[in-house]
Amino acid sequence: MNYFREYRRSLNLERYESGREFLIDMKATLSSREIERLKVLKHHMRVGRYQHVLSVSYLSYMLARERGLSYIETARGALLHDLYYYDWTQRDKRPKRHNRLHPSIALKNAESAFELTPLEREIIASHMWPIAQPRPESAEAKIVNRMDKVCSNLEIAYSLFSGKKSSVRFKKEKQ
Template sequence: MKKDVWELDEHYMSLVKDILEDERFKKLDNYIQHHNSTRMIHCISVSYASYQIAEKLHLDTRSIARAGLLHDLFYYDWRETKFNLGSHAFMHPRIALRNAEKITSLNEKEKDIILKHMWGFTLARPKYAESYIVSFVDDYEAVGEYFKSLLKKTLVKKILRR
């Protein structure tokens, strides 16, 4: 079976292997994130793209790779679950942080990355460049996943009409 680029990156894998092998992280593969990918695939995409940016900018690649994997570590369908205390955008980073702390110990930067990855939708401003990067990459990946799904549906309809 062909490996993805991120799986062939030895440095990246050395930073995140323990998380990728954890059964609690693997459970994310059971949840659809943005129409056409699982939450696990989404988290890996955000993590690896953020890691690559951090590497080019000589930032903290370990913290960004690990927190990028854990930023959406929650086990519910966000389209259906409603909260009394606030919106999904507000609540899920806190839930993800709590779940992440059950998997591994986190430094302050990793906690900030997870908690602030919804910056723009929430008012909590990130403290670190790495937190901004994950927030922007997460938005970019979400938009890409959505439009990929939309394009796929449009193409299928077009084919079926023929």
């Protein structure tokens, strides 16, 4: 899979057939209040948390589907992997051990709002390995763990080098 191409597609999903399929498969989760709340949160520089989970989820969906894995659970776990509602970019607003703690905070939030499968739980809990435990064991959790890092790096690169018109920019007016 071409990560760069799929990452660019994740910024404009309606335009591509695979993106439209993803949006249909994830419709129920994407239209939830819990995911909606992510739209006003910052995440990586100019990229908001909603766009981040959307990109991680879409890339994971494509890779899992290509490999004949459980791509629906992979995408759903990925959509919920950063389901917490504080601004981690501000020291006074985040818990002291944010990097280690936020997977379990996200898991708790996801469990209270959705019916999760064991695989979705594992995906959320292990997405920060090796910074935080546990280590991803399933192929699906390994994919999300890796796509989280791929997308995070691309988001920072796009924030630094993309022009004013780039759709990846975090839209401040939506805050």
